[in-house]
Structures are given as C-alpha cells and as structure tokens.
Amino acid sequence: MTEDAMLIADYDALLLDLDGVVYVGPHAVAHAASAIGRARSGGVSIAFVTNNASRPPEVVAEHLCELGISASHQDVVNASQAAAHVLSQRLPAGSTVLAIGGPGVRLALAERGLVPVDSAEPTPAAVMMGYGADVGWKDLAEASYAVHAGALFVATNPDKSFPTPRGIAPGNGTLVAAVVAATGCEPIVAGKPFAPLVNESIERVGAERPLMIGDRLDTDIEAAFNTGIDSLLVMTGVTSVRDLVLAAPHRRPTFVTPDLRGLFAPAEFARITTDPAPSSLSPLLAAVATAWQRSDSGHDPLAGLDLGSLQALVGAQLAE
Numbered sequence: 001m002t003e004d005a006m007l008i009a010d011y012d013a014l015l016l017d018l019d020g021v022v023y024v025g026p027h028a029v030a031h032a033a034s035a036i037g038r039a040r041s042g043g044v045s046i047a048f049v050t051n052n053a054s055r056p057p058e059v060v061a062e063h064l065c066e067l068g069i070s071a072s073h074q075d076v077v078n079a080s081q082a083a084a085h086v087l088s089q090r091l092p093a094g095s096t097v098l099a100i101g102g103p104g105v106r107l108a109l110a111e112r113g114l115v116p117v118d119s120a121e122p123t124p125a126a127v128m129m130g131y132g133a134d135v136g137w138k139d140l141a142e143a144s145y146a147v148h149a150g151a152l153f154v155a156t157n158p159d160k161s162f163p164t165p166r167g168i169a170p171g172n173g174t175l176v177a178a179v180v181a182a183t184g185c186e187p188i189v190a191g192k193p194f195a196p197l198v199n200e201s202i203e204r205v206g207a208e209r210p211l212m213i214g215d216r217l218d219t220d221i222e223a224a225f226n227t228g229i230d231s232l233l234v235m236t237g238v239t240s241v242r243d244l245v246l247a248a249p250h251r252r253p254t255f256v257t258p259d260l261r262g263l264f265a266p267a268e269f270a271r272i273t274t275d276p277a278p279s280s281l282s283p284l285l286a287a288v289a290t291a292w293q294r295s296d297s298g299h300d301p302l303a304g305l306d307l308g309s310l311q312a313l314v315g316a317q318l319a320e
C-alpha cells in the first residue's frame with residue numbers, strides 16, 4: 001500500500017488519549033509504541049491529551065519513555081494547562097486565582113502569568129478547581145465563598161470518579177459538584193468532553209488537520225465532536241461493540257480500529273459507513289453504521305445484531 005492511501009495520511013497531528021490507548025495502568029498497549037514511533041518518523045505531530053492533571057507532564061513523559069515511547073513534557077497536554085489558558089484569555093495578567101487541587105493547578109496558573117492564592121479573602125478574580133488528594137471541606141468552602149462573591153469559576157475536568165487499587169474514588173467532578181450545589185453556579189470545564197483541552201492540544205502542536213484518538217465515547221470522542229474534528233475509536237480500552245452501537249450522535253467516532261495499527265491501513269478499512277470497503281473489519285463497520293441509522297429513525301439499533309460475533313471479530317484482530 002502506498003503511504004498516502006493510509007488513514008494517517010489525511011492528518012498532520014494525532015491527539016492521543018493515554019489510558020486505554022497508549023497504556024493501561026503501568027503497561028503499554030500492544031503496538032502503541034511502534035505506531036506512535038512510525039507516525040512521528042512520518043512527520044506527524046503527537047500530543048498526549050489527558051484530563052488527569054494530578055501527575056505533572058514531566059512525570060507522564062517519564063512513564064511514556066519507560067514504555068518505549070519517546071516523549072517530552074511538552075508533548076503532554078493536561079486539563080490544568082487548558083483551564084489556566086481559559087482563565088488567561090478572560091483575565092488580565094497578574095490576576096489572583098484561588099487554586100484548589102494538586103500542585104499542577106498552581107503550576108499551570110503561574111505558567112500563564114496568573115497568581116495562585118489560597119483564600120477567598122480578598123475575593124480573587126477566579127477559582128480554578130482540579131483534583132488533589134488533600135482537597136478538603138475548607139478548600140470547598142473557600143471556593144464557594146469566592147464563587148458566590150462573583151469569582152469566575154473554572155474546573156479542570158468533570159470526571160466524577162477514578163479507579164484506585166482499593167476501588168472507585170471521587171474525582172474532581174464530584175468535588176466540583178459540591179461547590180455547584182452550594183452556590184448554584186456552574187463552572188466552565190476545560191477537560192474532555194469539552195473543547196478547551198483539545199483546542200489547547202491543537203494549538204500546542206500547530207495542527208491544521210488533527211485526529212483525536214481515544215477509547216471512551218463520552219470523553220474523547222465527544223470532545224472531538226465538540227471541537228469539530230475527526231476521531232478514531234480504538235478498542236484497547238473501555239468501549240465495547242455494544243457501547244459503540246448504542247452511541248448517541250454526538251459520541252460517534254469517524255473511524256474505529258481494533259488498535260493503533262489501523263492508522264497505517266486504508267482509511268476506508270476504518271470508516272464507519274453502511275457501505276464499507278471489503279476488509280476483515282467491514283462487517284463491524286457496516287453493522288454499526290446501520291444500527292446508528294436505525295436508532296436515528298426511531299428503531300431498535302440492536303435488532304438483528306449478533307453483538308457476540310462482532311465483539312469476537314475485534315478480539316481476533318487484537319490478538320493478531
């Protein structure tokens with residue numbers, strides 16, 4: 001196959017979600033390192049786009065390097081950086097911002113010329129809330145006082161929970177929800193599925209034709225929709241064929257491939273359409289497109305579908 005027939009040939013940058021795309025927990029996803037290396041050597045820009053701002057970009061880059069993926073801190077774009085950028089567009093340099101969350105929040109504010117503070121007295125220009133394991137009631141109270149007094153309210157990400165070795169723990173979205181409940185004010189949210197983090201990533205790498213790649217419909221793929229760019233769903237993370245079939249219109253990817261190797265196959269082998277080019281994945285592409293059409297015209301998208309055999313098709317390709 002010629003290079004310009006590949007899916008990746010239409011794009012100048014890949015915006016990659018991390019967990020479920022590049023790694024799962026501490027381990028690399030199969031073929032991710034080689035695919036990213038190949039894309040880079042072909043001149044495609046790479047950004048690693050994460051809602052998780054609890055680890056500084058340097059630490060994420062080190063983790064990626066350990067997995068055999070060359071990355072510097074500048075390749076990692078997190079939701080704290082996007083939130084601080086949102087604030088810097090709305091506030092004069094030197095404005096005070098009540099910083100709630102881990103060290104990444106203060107760091108991102110300072111990088112944008114804003115002054116992090118830890119009290120609502122005197123009223124700061126804004127409140128920025130991000131995840132931090134030490135955030136407690138007093139922090140939520142300070143945030144509530146400031147928001148109620150008129151401070152601009154920005155949150156890094158809306159994630160309600162995240163997995164830990166001991167089970168599901170409350171995420172930033174849950175802490176933000178406490179301040180929303182107390183004040184009646186909704187924040188501007190920077191992270192996926194909202195557009196600021198994706199826009200920050202596009203700006204960082206200077207992309208004109210970016211492709212968002214993720215494993216979650218309700219964050220990565222919806223963020224691409226909200227930004228107006230194409231998206232690729234990979235099946236190495238949390239999304240099942242059933243989830244894809246049932247996706248609402250704003251959570252439907254442009255392409256689906258089992259893993260990142262699909263970037264180097266023809267785009268027509270990954271585009272979700274009722275009339276796909278013949279390939280080993282075409283039964284899935286056609287079934288999903290047909291199910292979406294049925295759903296949009298008020299019919300049961302699952303009728304007549306053999307989800308088990310479609311999921312097995314994906315599983316077989318992942319194992320190849």
Ligand SMILES: [Mg+2]
Pocket residue numbers: 017018019020021214215216237
């Ligand atoms: Mg993910």
